[in-house]
Amino acid sequence: MDDVKKAKRGEGLGLKAIEVRKLCSGYGQRRILSDISFSIKRGERVALIGPNGTGKSTLLKTIAGMIPDHTGEISVSGKDVRSLTDNERAKLISLMLSKVPSGEWMTVREIVENGRYPYTGKFGILSDKDRDAVEYSLKTADVKDIAEKFFKTLSDGQKQRVMFARAVCQEPELMLLDEPTSFLDIKYKTEFMGLIEGLAKTKGTAMLMSLHELYLAEYADRILCIKDGRLFTEGSPEDILKKDIIMKLYDLKEGEQTDRFLKGVLRGRGAAGEI
Amino acid sequence: MKEKIKAVGLLLTVILLTGGCAHIGNSVPAAGPSYNTVKETAERDEEEVSFEKGPQPVLSPENETGRLKLDHAREFSVRFYGDDYTLIDIAATGEYLVVDEGAGVPEELDEDIVVLRKPFEHTYLAASSVMDFYRELGILDRVGMTSTKYEDWSIDEVKRALYEGDMEYVGKYNAPDYEYVLESGCDLAVESTMIYHSPEVKEKLEELNIPVMVEHSSYERDPLGRLEWIKLYGILNDRQKEAGAFYEEAVKKLESVTDTAGTGKTAAFFYFTANGGVSVRKENDYVAKMIGLAGAEYVPRFDEGDDAQMRSSVTIQSESFYEKAHAADFLIYNSTISGEVDSLEDLFEKNDLIREFKAVKEGQVWCTRADMFQRVTAAADITAEFHEVFSGNTDGSGLMYLYRLK
């Protein structure tokens, strides 16, 4: 507990939110990621882009602790994740997925309250502090007015906001988001990116999100490109969202189609273009 | 509104299932024409018949030469048509025409009548309760096949026959070894009504040209009625005289031990099922009747109606048995289903509550020996033993069919 508290007070100590060194990870025999190294500062929003199946999800899952079979170092707020208990890790890292849970009778409030899991006792009874955190999260994600509704009855956009509230409620140093906007309408996509920005600024939560939609990468502070399980390149949106880099990253062929697509994607102009 | 629909739907389901339950166990097989128990005319041996009366079907009333006199049996009747043809009508299982050796099968025979051609040298006796009749008539050598194993027989002569290979165990009634049955030249299969649960077996036997007779003796309510079936097997095997003699003897014996005055005591006959239930006889069952003849009142009594097709036992709840039998003077445990019980402790194991019963407290708990049901012909002797127990004349030693539990 103390370690985590110290880790959380990493602000001012110049500790990175997360540092990854020479990470190799995969499923059983299959090696997906090789030699990944990067770091993220507190309050930094990092987008993860690259072709499908090349390791974006795997990277997030490995950091989230779902793939124990990996080599290399991952330290969150200066602590090596391998030395942390499940509970300690949960206090530092929270997760958001593209698919929402399918519960018949769950309310918004109950789901958000679940974010307090690492902090509550044996039977999950919420303390005042926990309740405050829940209220804050509901407000931040703009779902306070639907807090008592059944999750199943909400729109997709609302559902993702609720899952976001839950992730916020966990008070993490680092939030991992796996294509969180994939299934949302444009309106909700942009709304969501606004929420992300708000959280980063107010709480200093670092965020690593894999994105399908290239034009959304615009909103990030930095972009990481993964290709064939390796870190292809990284940099700010100005550096990365350029024709030659994108073409190399996604193995696009020269031609009219490609040009039209890139014109639309780069610098956020025009129609959506998802690969 | 939705509530009403749900309630109606629920009610319908319950009604349907109740109706279904009421029909369980009522497997009534195709019955032959109804018979009557007219007991008239003399025995068959005294009449002659000629068939030269013109082209009439053999089994017409004009050609009938006599009927078998039956005092107590109700489940079968026999009509004679000269020396060559005997028509046996067994309740609920059909009609059987016994054709003498050398005689031809009549034309224009009703399709439902099963033809049994004498002689029967290799009988497959699947109905184990009939074996004792054959033993009594001295014709065990005519029985080649049985569906009860050596270990499960307690009649010595049968055991010896099985041991020496004169009789063979051919598998359970619902799965006999057809090849063996066919190869051994089986000419008659005597089955109990259990065969109706496996109709394909009956059909297969018939397909192999082995006539099947489904007998009904265990449905007789009267112990003497049951014994009278020996006459039927006597007719099949040319032992009518011996059968008749045995029967007269048995009637005399039974009358001598019948205690018409009654001992004024009550007795229960039962066994414990695996599920905590108690299986008891109905009051018109022949064991209950035997107990009555022996001078005690059978308990527990339930008003089940007198449907002859229903089984003779019923499984009741533990508390009903308690209510009706806790004050019974005698408890007789039926060991033939779940094995003999060695001591009272064993019985308490199965159901602890009987410790409180009057019969237990007075040391009047008895158990049947395995052969009690196989020795069908010993009905009179068994009744006599019941009588000994009920009148308190015995301490259990020297009894063949019962023993006392300590």
Place this chain on the structure above:
Amino acid sequence: MTEKERKNRYIFSFVLLALLLGLFGVLNLCMGSVRLSAQDVANALFYCADTPAGDILFRIRMPRLLSAMILGGALSVSGFLLQTFFHNPIAGPFVLGISSGAKLMVAIFMILSLRLGNALNSWTMIAAAFLGAMLAMAFVLAVASYSGRISVLIICGVLTGYFCSALTELFITFADDSDIVNLHGWSQGSFSGINGSNVRVFSIVILFSVSAVFLIAKPMEAFQLGEAYAVSSGVNVKRLRICLILLSGLLSATVAAFAGPVSFVGIAVPQLMRNLFKTEKPIIMIPASFMAGGVFCLFSDLISRVVFAPTELSISVVTSIFGTPVVIWMMLKKQKEVKAWD
């Protein structure tokens, strides 16, 4: 629904369940195939008279109604655990082949023991059923730790069921007719053969198990959100899965051991409770399922004893008759709601 409304709903529902438990408890005590007058009952209760009525009440009916309550509750909780595990409301305790395993072991014991000359002792039969159920469950557990995929487990459960049934049929060919009847009778399920010492034994086992279930209520709730979210909350999902199967198996094996397989309770009751309480929070559902399972079995046992007195209907028949329409109705209701949201 506001939070206050929700709390009220919980309180109301629990009170309702408690009242129903009391009501059916009393009904089961007073009603039966033997008519006991109010006087008899009063005498037995208040004067502890050593009368036949007293015996019937305390040595037959009381153990029986306690069995219905406690074993019914156990089945219901067992069902809820499995439904959480499979993220599917149709899962039930006997879907993993556990009752087939119990039946197989009972069949083996029955035949072996008669061959060896001793009659089957009631404790031996209980031990046999329990052992069979636990072995079937251990097999499922082994598969579960090897592959967490739910489809694998379901197939494994179905196959275990078929395999055990086939083996049972094999053993039956060597059995006497009376064994077969006994086995068939056992597999129908019944609360009737149970005495006081049985009740003591299984009460302890079930008390222990249900307490353990309370301890995993919190991770269960996280698990309801899905495995990934559960892991991110800090739940050891592998260990939770094992606990869910283990506890569910323990509860249903205990029931199978003492009362034989009783169908439908594990599926229908938790579903009913979800609809009554309008929640699926484990910390509420566990006690709710337990109490409701007791009510359901008390009710079913009453019907089975009284409708065709003095004979008895098999308990599974009654639970299926009442359970099926309830589940169908609820599934249809759900379908309508789903359509409304499209």
